[in-house]
Amino acid sequence: MHVEVDQPKCVASGQCVLMAPDVFDQDDDGIVELLTDRPGPGHRDGVREAAAVCPAAAIRLEEE
Template structure:
C-alpha cells in the first residue's frame, strides 16, 4: 500500500492523525504531513479509515509501492 496527501487540499481537520498517528501528523499550521508513504500491513485498515474520514478528500491511497 502507498499513501500520499494533497497538502493544498487539506483543511486541517486532523481526522487522519486521529485515525493513525503512526502514518499522519500535522505541521504547525495544522496541515497534514505523511510520515511514511508505505505503511505497514497492520496499519492498512486505519489508513483506509483515515482516507474515508478526511473531510477534504486530501488523502490518496493505492496498492503496491509508493506512487504505484
C-alpha cells in the same frame, strides 16, 4: 499500499492523525504531513479509514 496527500487541499481537521497516528502528522498550521508513504500491514486499516473520512478528500491510496 502507497499513500499520497494533497497538502493544499488539507483543511487541518486532523481526523487522519486520530485514526492513523503512525502514518499521519500535522504541522503547526495543522496541515497533514506523511510520516511514511508505505504503511506497514498493522496500520493499513487505519489509513483506509483516514482516507475515507478525510473531509477534504486530500488522502489517496494505491493498494498494491
